[in-house]
Amino acid sequence: MRITLRQLQIFEAVASSGSTTAASEQLALSQSATSAALNELENLLSATLFDRVGRKLIINDNGRALLGHAKQMLSMARTIEGQFNGEQGVSRDLIIGASTTIGTYILPALLARYRSRYGEVIPRITIANTADVATAVANFDVEIGFIEGPCHVRGLRIEPWIKDELIVVAAPEHEPGSRKSRQKATPSTLAKAKWLLRESGSGTREAVEDALLPHLHYITEGGVFSSSEAIKHACMAGLGLACLSRLVVADLLAQGRLVEVGTTLPRMSRNLYMIYSAGKTLSKPLTEFRNFCRVWQ
Template identity: 60%
Template sequence: MRLSLRQLQIFLAVADAGSTTAAADRVALSQSATSAALNELESLLGARLFDRVGKRLLMNDNGRVLLPQARQMLDAASMIEQQFVPGMPASGAGLHIGASTTIGIYLLPDILAAAYGRTGQTNPEVMIANTADIIAAVANFEIDLGLIEGPCHNVDLHVEPWILDELIVVAAPAHPLAVESGRKVPLKALREVAWLLREPGSGTREAVEHALVPHLHVLRPGGQFSNSEAIKHAAAAGLGVACLSRSVVADFITSGRLVEVPTTLPALCRNFFLIHSRRKILSQRLDAFRAFCLRWERSAGCAPP
């Protein structure tokens, strides 16, 4: 492509100023260089853009056709430059963010609203999947940054701890464990109940097994579901007991559809993580979003150890 933005800039300067002499000052060129650039543009297009009337240049019909297109192209180029100016407000435009299911449904909307929503900035494109799929997408450069709720064992990825999340045991109000109020449920009783679990590869599944199996030795499965929202509804329907993030079940506990089951288990917490490829070059926008996530705090969760 031989057409250049500089040629269009000179064309607009001549159109606004009415002569190559006056336009030269606007584009920081000599009059002869400005005139030569305009002649080169007209030769390239195979059409005169101005009628020469004495020392004045009057835009003709060809010039009037080119004028709005030239302004549009230069405005777009200016916007591109502004997006990469250091210190400019960061936009989510162009970013591809991945989040594991619990984070993507219950936390990420608030994070995006705080980062971009109040200023009218463009939001990133978001992929929501289980932790294993998000890790694979980050490793394959399909997404720029991953927010995951399970450990990442891929050595090609940079993993940094993010926030602590509290896991609690919940059941329907009519469930036998919930009916036994006034005392903590012993481990023996927890070994005998049916547990509602996420699918293998889920960060929540791995976190729950990591938290419970050392104490219960085995989890008797009562059902397997592909997202925590389904588990929450299944528990409320009385299909079994669940161990879920407090942020997932807070609304059902408030409404009385679920109750938190007090147990003799120690406090159950897990880390959420931010991940990106070690070979990834962090743009200004990407690094700004990553830094925002690290600063972001939610109102509830585990206290740092």
């Protein structure tokens, strides 16, 4: 086998930066050495990995087919180095992907408690919707992910993590039903309302549809937003109803700027999941972090 880890490292750097010049700066190599290594890799594989567009190198189908394998091999090499270099050589960085609610409302407290128990750690967190987090884990862009809905990406280990309560909220002046008579909103009443929803691909969107559609049969969109923060403020402004995690709206409920809508629906909740690659050998710090997350509550 003539392919080297160095060639794969250079290939990965070119794929992420779009040029051999930027990759050479990233890896502290000369531009000529970077170009030579990339050319040698392409010759060994008898395949062109990038399309040359002006000065840019755009990864093509061959390159995309190789990229996941390259990242997996480089990740395993780093893990081996860490395991055999002793504790001083093991990175304390945690490269995490998290969907919005988890990254904003759960991970900060979890990481603070983890740091207080295990010492200094530097979290590097990418926040995106569930589909994008799952893809990032599968592509080895992040080491571990936390998502709010079912995962549809192959090659991942998926662990049910914690339960998250979902509630219906409204601006006080737009609450359906009658608070004075304690009349709860029925499915027929809720079906007539306009709903503020997350975008397609969001775990929250999928969980809300799974919770509401069996009872309402259809949901009328009052607006589509890329974050739960935007939804709760749009709801506060009276643009429609929202079904969100209690964690997300706790502050506005306490301030009286949103109210929880009493309904005749069954109690709603969803599973949050922890995901990591089935093909990744977890380093000691990452295994330690995963095990902590399993029992932290």
